[in-house]
Amino acid sequence: MGVAEKIKEIEDEMKRTQKNKATEYHLGLLKGKLARLRAQLLEPGPGEKSGGAGSGFDVSKSGDARIALVGFPSVGKSTLLSKITKTKAAVAAYAFTTLTAIPGVMEYGGAEIQILDLPGIIEGAAEGKGRGRQVISAAKTSDLIMMVLDATKKAEQRALLEKELEAVGIRLNKSPPNIYLKVKKTGGMKITFMSPPKNLDEKMIYNILRDYKILNCEVLVRDENCTVDDFIDVIMAAHRKYIRCLYVYNKIDCVSLSFLDQLAKEPHTAVMSCELDLGVTDVVDRAWEELNLLRIYTKRKGIAPDFSEALIVRQNSTIEDVCDAIHRSLKDKFKYALVWGASARHIPQRVGLSHLVADEDVVSIVSK
Ligand SMILES: Nc1nc2c(ncn2[C@@H]2O[C@H](COP(=O)(O)OP(=O)(O)OP(=O)(O)O)[C@@H](O)[C@H]2O)c(=O)[nH]1
Ligand SMILES: [K+]
Numbered sequence: 001m002g003v004a005e006k007i008k009e010i011e012d013e014m015k016r017t018q019k020n021k022a023t024e025y026h027l028g029l030l031k032g033k034l035a036r037l038r039a040q041l042l043e044p045g046p047g048e049k050s051g052g053a054g055s056g057f058d059v060s061k062s063g064d065a066r067i068a069l070v071g072f073p074s075v076g077k078s079t080l081l082s083k084i085t086k087t088k089a090a091v092a093a094y095a096f097t098t099l100t101a102i103p104g105v106m107e108y109g110g111a112e113i114q115i116l117d118l119p120g121i122i123e124g125a126a127e128g129k130g131r132g133r134q135v136i137s138a139a140k141t142s143d144l145i146m147m148v149l150d151a152t153k154k155a156e157q158r159a160l161l162e163k164e165l166e167a168v169g170i171r172l173n174k175s176p177p178n179i180y181l182k183v184k185k186t187g188g189m190k191i192t193f194m195s196p197p198k199n200l201d202e203k204m205i206y207n208i209l210r211d212y213k214i215l216n217c218e219v220l221v222r223d224e225n226c227t228v229d230d231f232i233d234v235i236m237a238a239h240r241k242y243i244r245c246l247y248v249y250n251k252i253d254c255v256s257l258s259f260l261d262q263l264a265k266e267p268h269t270a271v272m273s274c275e276l277d278l279g280v281t282d283v284v285d286r287a288w289e290e291l292n293l294l295r296i297y298t299k300r301k302g303i304a305p306d307f308s309e310a311l312i313v314r315q316n317s318t319i320e321d322v323c324d325a326i327h328r329s330l331k332d333k334f335k336y337a338l339v340w341g342a343s344a345r346h347i348p349q350r351v352g353l354s355h356l357v358a359d360e361d362v363v364s365i366v367s368k
């Protein structure tokens with residue numbers, strides 16, 4: 001039996017099994033097995049390279065961050081790429097117009113963001129339908145997934161896509177579960193809960209670990225809300241990727257205003273019409289926010305700052321991080337910095353290395 005058939009068999013058994021106290025441990029074990037098989041399915045087959053060199057999906061990363069456009073066919077992914085970058089991808093009303101990964105560069109206030117337009121994916125993509133596997137592997141390399149959805153299509157499309165991404169180990173808008181797991185050579189299993197868990201117990205964890213042949217280890221569950229799925233994610237940590245996701249509903253020119261209002265209220269969601277050029281700049285701004293990056297403009301004494309080139313640092317960065325981004329030894333010569341912008345109490349503010357910077361701050365470093 002092939003891996004795909006084994007997966008199908010387990011999924012069918014899970015559907016058949018009623019959820020109750022008596023079946024809970026058995027279902028937990030099935031979930032664990034399913035996670036293992038799914039990881040196996042993603043391993044490249046004989047003679048098949050992962051990502052597939054030459055397959056049109058091996059795009060090298062460039063710029064400060066990468067955003068992947070993921071969605072069903074003909075939702076407008078390529079239309080969006082053509083709108084926000086200089087790259088022109090083929091756009092057409094038929095499904096699977098795009099067959100490979102097409103990179104473009106989006107300039108955003110001195111930051112350069114790579115946008116990866118991908119072929120449409122369909123239900124069953126995780127199991128290798130269409131080019132699903134390559135598309136999802138490409139999406140896995142991104143810093144943000146923009147899930148492009150068709151506002152005129154049924155609401156289920158979003159859940160279906162989420163399920164496909166889940167199946168290959170992508171976790172959207174989630175943090176890694178707060179569970180510590182250390183595999184050891186000897187000593188048996190030591191399982192500890194920081195507070196009584198609501199959805200997990202020692203027996204469940206013990207059974208799953210045994211099934212994974214992990215017999216010596218230390219487990220500390222730090223969050224009372226952790227579930228069996230979370231625990232399996234921790235065991236499978238090498239195959240899990242936690243990625244931010246912005247849900248983008250396109251084609252709002254074809255829906256009613258009240259429906260539009262309803263969509264726009266969902267979390268991590270933006271709405272647009274590429275056709276009417278409505279909301280596209282808002283989508284771009286929202287994507288930038290979701291990336292959690294800051295643009296810092298440096299300024300030399302007596303010269304106006306250059307806003308065409310930004311230094312990119314992570315959220316919660318300090319002047320010290322800004323120095324490191326400019327040059328590794330700069331902070332050794334650091335005397336103070338002058339800051340103009342949202343992080344400054346007055347303008348300019350004279351600050352030290354520990355000062356937290358904000359997006360679009362202008363910084364001038366004064367050295368000894
Ligand atoms: N009404 C409307 N149509 C749009 C909008 N944006 C794109 N389209 C149309 O939707 C169709 C599909 O657009 P594409 O950009 O090719 O879609 P895609 O998601 O890249 O499709 P695949 O590459 O086949 O997966 C085209 O006919 C576009 O003209 C929009 O905002 N409103
Ligand atoms: K299309």
Ligand SMILES: [Mg+2]
Pocket residue numbers: 077078079089090091097098117118119120
């Ligand atoms: Mg396309």
